[in-house]
Amino acid sequence: MSDAVIQAATVTLGMLADGTRLRLMAALVDAESDVTALTRLVGAARPAVSQHLGKLRLAGLVRARRDGRRSVYAVTDPHVRRLVVEALRMAEHRVSDRPAHHASAPVPSPR
Numbered sequence: 001m002s003d004a005v006i007q008a009a010t011v012t013l014g015m016l017a018d019g020t021r022l023r024l025m026a027a028l029v030d031a032e033s034d035v036t037a038l039t040r041l042v043g044a045a046r047p048a049v050s051q052h053l054g055k056l057r058l059a060g061l062v063r064a065r066r067d068g069r070r071s072v073y074a075v076t077d078p079h080v081r082r083l084v085v086e087a088l089r090m091a092e093h094r095v096s097d098r099p100a101h102h103a104s105a106p107v108p109s110p111r
Contacts, residue, residue: 015059025084032074
């Protein structure tokens with residue numbers, strides 16, 4: 001693996017290592033959203049949310065588009081989306097015997 005690839009991965013993972021930024025990314029995995037909605041979803045102050053979104057945008061993890069006076073944010077690509085989803089699923093396994101993403105799967109019978 002090249003140094004450039006390792007450096008890019010380090011930057012990406014570093015961006016996701018902050019709880020507020022990871023919450024923002026989790027909120028954007030399924031749908032785009034504006035700052036007002038994201039502020040409500042993550043429970044952080046609007047200036048902090050805007051600052052984190054700016055960092056995520058500069059790192060290439062989210063993109064913004066204008067919709068009238070609002071900026072609407074979305075995850076940039078399927079690789080970023082998959083990385084966020086898998087990180088959260090792995091974390092669910094660390095904190096639960098029955099992760100939420102397994103809720104629809106049948107429970108194995110004890111032997």
